[in-house]
Amino acid sequence: MIKNKTFRWTIQSAAAAGFVATTMLSGLAHAGPTLDKISQRGTIKVGVGTTPGFFAPDSNGKWQGFFIDFGRALSITVFGSPDKVEFTSSSPQQRLPALQSGEFDVLLSGVTVTATRAFKLGFHFGPTVFYDGQGILVRKDLGVTKAADLDGATIGAQSGTTGELNVADFFRKTGKTFKAVTIEDTGQFIAALESGRVDAITQDSSDLVGKRTQLKKPDDYVLLPERLSKEPLAPAIAGGDDRWLEIVNWTVNATIQAEEWGITSKNVDEFLKSEDPAIQRFLGVDKSFGEALGLDPKWAYNVIKTVGNYGEIFDRNLKPLGWDRGYNNLWTAGGLLYSPPFR
Structure with a gap:
């Protein structure tokens, strides 16, 4: 009798756990209004500024810069390609109303995180990508x-x-x-x-x-x-799409975590051989992690392979202007950059 009760409890618990897991996965897979629009049009619309090193078109009209690379990283996470993104210059007066009206899917124009913008304007912010003042x-x-x-x-x-x-x-x-x-x-x-x-x-x-x-x-x-x-600059999106917010969050976090592990665009293929389970999850060797997120298992690998880790993005765009890392260094090197765990 005890065995039967124990058996029934085990079956019921397993069924309940399976139901919760299925519900979570279906919720994660559900796209919100912003992601629906992005999927339908096939591109991400990004609002940027015009400051050399951060965002500026080159002589051929192609956008280059620190924040531009994060826009391309988002395109990789969503579409698997760095080119499914449209950059549009917007003035400080225009950019926030444009985000509210849906003209942009995300602002990567050096927006400062403030309480008023979060509560009054209803914006959500991704991780700080540049600690400024x-x-x-x-x-x-x-x-x-x-x-x-x-x-x-x-x-x-x-x-x-x-x-x-x-x-x-x-x-x-x-x-x-x-x-x-x-x-x-x-x-x-x-x-x-x-x-x-x-x-x-x-x-x-x-x-x-x-x-x-x-x-x-x-x-x-x-x-x-x-x-x-204090001017913490972060990606800004309109409220109401948690899935889109998390894609922004974890795309930025991936560049930071990769630098902490020493994974670069040049050596990322070598790390595919790593026996560290955390790195296997991160790079998609263990496909179950990416699949659980509803993303291509190799999304982080593709981001790092294409645009590099945070340090590479910084050095490529800002170091030539004389910028030191300062607060924008990893927490392990005296800075403020810190990624939550990928698990």
Whole structure:
């Protein structure tokens, strides 16, 4: 009698576990509204900016840059190809409304994660792909060495960015004054500095480093050492599609995890021979992991083989501009980059 009860309990438990597993898998396989649109049109629409190193078309009109590579990685995860993606430049004023209206599937335009954008605008953010901070770019002939020296200066900030509020907070906190000039046209942002309309411009330091290269005489300008704020830059998507959010999350995480394991675009094939079960799951040698996610078992392998790990993406696009890894290093090297486990 005890044996029969035990047997029935075992069968019922197994059936229940199977039902839960089936339900989870069917839920994972179900595409949300954004993924449905992506599948139907056959491409991912990505909103980007225009900053050398991060996003800029080359001489042939092909988009290149740090954030561009993450867009291509998403295309690989979804379609198995890096070319099923459309990049469109969008100004800081246009990009958030465009995402809300469905014009873009994802913003990879250096969007700062903020509570207001999450709660009020209803955006979801992927992992931080670049830890940044707001800086100030000034003319060297002003003779200033720190932001507080700009007391009474005229400073330009782009409308539609967090820069407007951050610079105001900084000067209010330090008891200094400044004259704010709000500039909408991205093309006029550096022109205002070159023409002398403003003494300095303020924006994410990543943006300013790129814009400095666009000045006619870059050596006449200097980026001050302070960072006025924390600016974690992450992919942004509209709310309501959890499946799409997780694809964004784990595509970014894959580039970080690959670097931690030492897997690169050049040696990834050698790692296919690894006996480490975690690496076998990651690269699709163990196909059950990818199949459980509803993805091509080799999706992470294909991402790394094609665009490389995070370090390769950084070095290819940003190192030539003089960027150091800093906070954008792995947690094992004193940085903030950390991937959850692939299991």
